[in-house]
Amino acid sequence: MTADRPLRTAEVIAVGSELLGSTRLDTNSLYLSEKLAALGIELRAKAVVGDSRDDLAKIFRQALDRVDVVVLTGGLGPTDDDVTRDVVGSVLNLPFTEDASIVEWIEQRFSRRGMHMPEVNRRQAMVPRGAIVLDNPNGTAPGLFIEHEGKVVVLLPGPPRELQPMFERLVAGPLGSRSGSERIYNTVLLTTGRGESHIEEAIQPIYSTWREETPPIETTILATPGQIEVHLSLRSDDPVKAKARLTSAREALVAALGEAVFSLDGRPMEQILGELLRDRGLTISAAESCTGGLFLSRLTDVPGSSAYVLSGVVAYSNRAKTDFLGVSPDLIAAHGAVSEPVAVAMADGIRSKTGASFGIGITGIAGPDGGTPEKPVGTVAIAVVGPDGAAKVRTLLLAGSRSMIKFWATQAAMDVVRKMIVRDEAVCRH
């Protein structure tokens, strides 16, 4: 093995007709991309193919021709639709033999549930010659690890809860020992409140020089509603140097972008804000209209958030704004439900009723209907009343679908709170 050149490139092939045109996020490719990069193996392409033997054979053969490692996920079950094992064996021209220990193990799994193993499950025990069988404690389909003419082929079950522990325990080690001394190092910055072109303009002169350095740092900018991500990556055989270079690169970006940067490691806004609140013993409550509960739902996605989230009111109707939050009907009549004074009154109301450090008020028009020439769809007023009782208020005009506007509004509201906490401390420190 040591005579072989190191494994550097990989392709992932996901097998299953149900994956074509699926609405589900392909978490396996994402997971494998990260894990392979950590081993110094670059994911060059990924493919999704139905249960057709012919298509899979061609795609697998072609991938094997292009890259050093081919990872196939799914299609390892006992039925006729599960073609991966057969196709890989026949493309590599490996004869199959039944592995008695796998048959026994599958039989035990069934008998523990008081059932007989259906004959069809014997297929799962067929092993191509020379393949290493990968145990699957979380399902019936074992994986396979095959070395073939200096390349590696890995077959993994499709369900993430079977695939991930199998990769971690049984695949990462053998792959890493064959991938040479280089590794791929990554870091990511998350920003909010500024557009993609602003971010690009501010950092392009900085990152463009990194491409010329040895080894180069690759920079990728990804824009999503409410958030711009800046990804940096670097291939190196020196972990200490690589990490130091990424850290100083990140610092250069932070210096250029200032407080638009909210996360230095990919943690989402709700977690960043949650930690700021928790570490300072601060609490938060929210009164939401157009975001319909999403602000607090995001905050409470974080484990342990009950330490700082007190409570909230979803005040979709004017009556709820008055009954639950004490917003005066006259104020609503004078300024309209979507207005800065009403947002402030909502924030004040929820804060004083719950005794929270921060009270949030969000009112707006998420669309697609309800807009007017003065207050078009996407108009959102956000108010935050802080520990000193002073209010910070702003009106945004957001673009996109209803759910994009809802998300963006909650992101902006969390960012106002984040900046109030961070700026306050910056002032205190001077």
Next chain:
Amino acid sequence: MTADRPLRTAEVIAVGSELLGSTRLDTNSLYLSEKLAALGIELRAKAVVGDSRDDLAKIFRQALDRVDVVVLTGGLGPTDDDVTRDVVGSVLNLPFTEDASIVEWIEQRFSRRGMHMPEVNRRQAMVPRGAIVLDNPNGTAPGLFIEHEGKVVVLLPGPPRELQPMFERLVAGPLGSRSGSERIYNTVLLTTGRGESHIEEAIQPIYSTWREETPPIETTILATPGQIEVHLSLRSDDPVKAKARLTSAREALVAALGEAVFSLDGRPMEQILGELLRDRGLTISAAESCTGGLFLSRLTDVPGSSAYVLSGVVAYSNRAKTDFLGVSPDLIAAHGAVSEPVAVAMADGIRSKTGASFGIGITGIAGPDGGTPEKPVGTVAIAVVGPDGAAKVRTLLLAGSRSMIKFWATQAAMDVVRKMIVRDEAVCRH
């Protein structure tokens, strides 16, 4: 053209390094899969490839070898990273010429913003011989439609808001006229409240016979937390017969699955419930603990939901349960915050305070901490008080991550309301 055999199969190739290892949902493939199926063209595989010319050339050449239609998305911009146009032209061996009208059009786009067109944008005007240029009113990158030796190659811009109108206006027509008389017809059922194996067991004897019929109906079962989807599809040249067969197939499944089926067309639960409420002039309010606002956030994702969503309280703390909802501290002390009596008191409280037809109370342990031997993580009590003031209450034990438990709890709560409305009418009708 008429001499050519009809286009039946397709592959989608998404180009862009940022798509490998991205956390984003690949909406383009999903969109194209549905649109191509509607034209009778089956998506056989999809691929994602970085910006490497070499990789893309190989993957494109291989796709062209396997299928009738290759759709490439992304990589049409003006920079060196945008390799799609060049690679396709060189694999097909087509010489490029600059299209003066595209140059002019891009120049106008820039001058409207008071800018000069950068020289680099000329690349976007290079057109392979014989290609039809597809206008892009929503961006600078035009698409291309190329017929080549009986096959079709389509180049589309990556952003969905540019890709979708271009496909709809300029690609669907020409593709449809070359795809013969067969079309692929689909339908989908959504169920909740029963596990995948229950659904499979109930319908397997039914759908297994459909595979033997001519033409066969393909059945796919997809499980996600809180929801099982049953997809049916059929290739036919007779739209009336095809739709009638799918309708009767769907009816056979509904008869077997009963009220577990909540959607006959893919509309999500929040929309189904919203329409039930709106059509009957009913209203809803919710008191949420462990779901943290997600119940109302989902309901208010639906446009027009302000007609039936009144308001809600996120009562994370015991104090909020008492202050906002009038839940007695003694009740909480006697049964614990996560209990059926407290869920009922929350539902009663929010209903009477807001005057809604339905009041919902949800209290549980979303984890990962906070479980006890009697009430482990995933324990959720759900209460619904209906228009007659009677309560329906149930306790679930849900599995999975915190956000899965939150979603599942909101799905189950919506399903209780749905069944109360539907059953009530079933009773009245008899």
